[in-house]
Amino acid sequence: MTREQYILATQQNNLPRAENAQLYPVGIYGWRKRCLYFFVLLLLVTMIVNLAMTIWILKVMNFTVDSPLVLQSDRNVTVNARNHMGQLTGQLTVGADAVEAQCKRFEVRASEDGRVLFSADEDGITIGAEKLKVTGTEGAVFGHSVETPHIRAEPSQDLRLESPTRSLIMEAPRGVQVSAAAGDFKAACRKELHLQSTEGEIFLNAATIRLGNLPTGSPSSSSPSPSHSRQTVHELCVCPNGKLYLSPAGAGSTCQSSSNICLWS
Structure with a gap:
């Protein structure tokens, strides 16, 4: 037997017999396969339900691209802002009676240049608009002092500063200017009108210059004569306290003889 025949016979003897070989199936079978198909079907159904619910919510809440966003509630709509610790830092509530904002600073900015039109915080309120217009029939009511460099009315409208029950005070360290370019300037009060200048005039x-309703003095020595009752020319006199009164004009000053007005002022 040649060497090649010996090697061939040896390889044939080492080959396993077909009847002794064992076959192992590869894959998922039985109840595992049915469970896998069930979970895949359940996941598919869940995805379809979530997509349908999302589309329904977008349609009901009007979440579209070409129309404004509408948030609607039977009571109120509240938007909260919280920090990383969960603490409330800001809140906006839109209710049936009022719109409330709780925050450290509230600002309204212009859409064009971003400048502040209105801001409010604990220190004060700032209005950055070029013009503040009050359209109410009763005007604007201020409970305390108001500081402004300029107050004016609309064209062809009257400007009125009024304090019905208390006094009206206008003061400035460098002066107060009141002008009416196309109309009259009127100052009226119930008791006294004070024009005071501490350092100037x-x-x-x-x-x-007309001063109406000034009292007319009469000579204190005797009753006024018929000539005084028909007097048409008077002299303007001043009491020591600054009160003005009229005295019938004569050849000389008659203020001293008609100074009884000063005794009752």
Whole structure:
């Protein structure tokens, strides 16, 4: 026997017999296969339900691209802002009676340049608009002092500063200017009108200065004569306390003889 025949016979003897070989099936069979198909089907159904619910919510809440966002509630709508620790830092509540904002600072900015139009915090309220217009028939009511560099009315409208039950005070360290370019300036009060200048003077510059309803004094020595009752020319006199009164004009000053007005002022 040649060497090649010996090697061939030896390899044939070492080969396993077909009847002794064992076959192992590969894959998932039985109840495992049915459970896998069930979970895949359940996942598919869940995805379809979630997609349908999302589309329904978008349609009901009007979440679209071409229309505004609408948040609607039977009571109120509240938007909360919290920090990383879960603490409430800001809140906006839109209710049936009022709109409330709770925050450290509230700002309204212009859409064009982003400048602050209105801001409010604990220190004060700032209005950054070029014009503040109050359209109410009763005007604006201020409970305390108001500081502003300029107050004016609309064109062809009257400007009125009024304090019905208390006094009205206008003061400034460098002066107060009141002008009416196209109309009249009127100052009326129930008791007294004070024009006071601590360091300067009060200057009245007009073509005609009229002082109406001034009391007319009479000579204290005797009753007024018939000539005084028909007097048409009077002299303007001043009491020591600053009160003005009229005295019938004569050849000389008659203020001293008609100074009984000053005794009762």
